[in-house]
Amino acid sequence: xxxxxxxxxPFEPWNDPKAKPYIRIVNVTKTFGDFVAVDNMNLDIxxxxxxxxxxxxxxxxxxxxxxxxxxxxxxxxxxxxxGVDMSTVPPYERPVNMMFQSYALFPHMTxxxxxxxxxxxxxxxxxxxxxxxxEMLTLVQLTKFGKRKPHxxxxxxxxxxxxxxxxxxxxxxxxxxxxxxxxDKKLREQTQFELMNIQEQVGITFVIVxxxxxxxxxxxxxxxxxxxxxxxxxxxxxxxxxYPNSRYVAEFIGDVNVFEGRLSDVAPxxxxxxxxxxxxxxxxxxxxSAALGATVWVAVRPEKLDVSLTAPEQPDFNCVKGxxxxxxxLGNLTIYHVRLADGKxxxxxxxxxxxxxxxxxxxxxxxxxxxxxxSAVVLVx
Numbered sequence: 443x444x445x446x447x448x449x450x451x452p453f454e455p456w457n458d459p460k461a462k463p464y465i466r467i468v469n470v471t472k473t474f475g476d477f478v479a480v481d482n483m484n485l486d487i488x489x490x491x492x493x494x495x496x497x498x499x500x501x502x503x504x505x506x507x508x509x510x511x512x513x514x515x516x517x518x519x520x521x522x523x524x525g526v527d528m529s530t531v532p533p534y535e536r537p538v539n540m541m542f543q544s545y546a547l548f549p550h551m552t553x554x555x556x557x558x559x560x561x562x563x564x565x566x567x568x569x570x571x572x573x574x575x576x577e578m579l580t581l582v583q584l585t586k587f588g589k590r591k592p593h594x595x596x597x598x599x600x601x602x603x604x605x606x607x608x609x610x611x612x613x614x615x616x617x618x619x620x621x622x623x624x625x626d627k628k629l630r631e632q633t634q635f636e637l638m639n640i641q642e643q644v645g646i647t648f649v650i651v652x653x654x655x656x657x658x659x660x661x662x663x664x665x666x667x668x669x670x671x672x673x674x675x676x677x678x679x680x681x682x683x684x685y686p687n688s689r690y691v692a693e694f695i696g697d698v699n700v701f702e703g704r705l706s707d708v709a710p711x712x713x714x715x716x717x718x719x720x721x722x723x724x725x726x727x728x729x730x731s732a733a734l735g736a737t738v739w740v741a742v743r744p745e746k747l748d749v750s751l752t753a754p755e756q757p758d759f760n761c762v763k764g765x766x767x768x769x770x771x772l773g774n775l776t777i778y779h780v781r782l783a784d785g786k787x788x789x790x791x792x793x794x795x796x797x798x799x800x801x802x803x804x805x806x807x808x809x810x811x812x813x814x815x816x817s818a819v820v821l822v823x
Contacts, residue, residue, distance in 0.1 A: 472517050480671045511540045539560075549591065578606035609644055614647065664679075675691045698744075703718070708734045713729065723760075740818050761811065766779070776794055
């Protein structure tokens with residue numbers, strides 16, 4: 443069957459009440475002296491997920507990954523893999539492999555020998571070992587490079603060798619610690635899709651640690667956004683980006699404009715926020731848990747904003763006026779930084795569908811920024 447043309451089946455076990463989590467992190471805390479690296483964390487990950495732990499430096503994501511690998515033990519709580527408590531199981535007895543950012547390839551061994559190293563350590567017979575190494579070389583598209591040494595490979599090729607070595611023992615879970623951090627931007631983007639395709643083919647649960655938001659958004663079935671040892675939100679990339687549950691998540695993932703305001707109208711299917719900061723009223727076609735009169739924040743992504751030299755038909759709602767004080771040309775996008783009357787800065791991203799010379803907006807122009815009722819998100823914290 444041609445998998446490229448086959449229809450993809452939605453993969454959402456987290457929405458199935460009958461689905462059993464493959465990895466369960468239950469009330470896990472990890473402390474180093476007085477410092478709490480992971481704080482009473484609970485998290486379920488399902489079989490065949492490509493799951494990302496995303497957050498800034500010091501948020502606890504690497505500590506959690508090391509506990510999954512067995513390099514660190516929880517101070518309290520337990521970690522289960524396929525129904526077995528792994529909290530006290532040493533790393534070498536876990537059906538888990540880890541791929542490091544440095545790749546850690548043996549420089550004196552060939553690509554084939556590097557991939558076969560773990561199998562040789564486990565006493566796998568030579569015929570079986572060779573067969574599995576060949577399978578991995580085919581999987582990562584390096585069949586012609588088996589006799590080369592690591593220094594004879596590009597960065598992307600070394601990354602694929604490290605991945606093949608991690609997968610050849612057929613672990614139940616593969617942990618990836620910033621695996622693409624050493625690659626340049628274009629190669630990193632290409633390799634992200636290669637990783638996704640390989641993960642789908644082998645069907646192994648991948649858990650990746652990254653601080654790169656675009657990387658997490660690209661490869662993940664779900665993302666856990668972490669902050670100070672806790673999980674701020676767990677959701678699909680689409681839900682994380684379109685419906686963040688807090689200002690922290692909204693501001694950490696991508697760019698966003700946030701306006702403070704007060705709820706002046708609340709209904710099941712819409713709310714109205716009066717925002718002195720924005721100088722307008724904001725109509726959002728979704729309800730909220732906050733009460734009438736409560737202080738809330740409205741988040742609008744830059745690409746949701748329309749930029750115009752003329753006022754929209756209904757300028758009293760979802761529209762702010764300001765002056766263009768900076769412009770960034772990114773090729774596919776133009777970024778407009780607009781200063782409102784009270785000094786607040788708002789960012790708009792506009793797709794460049796026409797040539798630069800055909801676009802009328804320039805520095806110091808007075809412009810109107812408007813957005814649709816379904817483009818904003820109301821945040822209560």
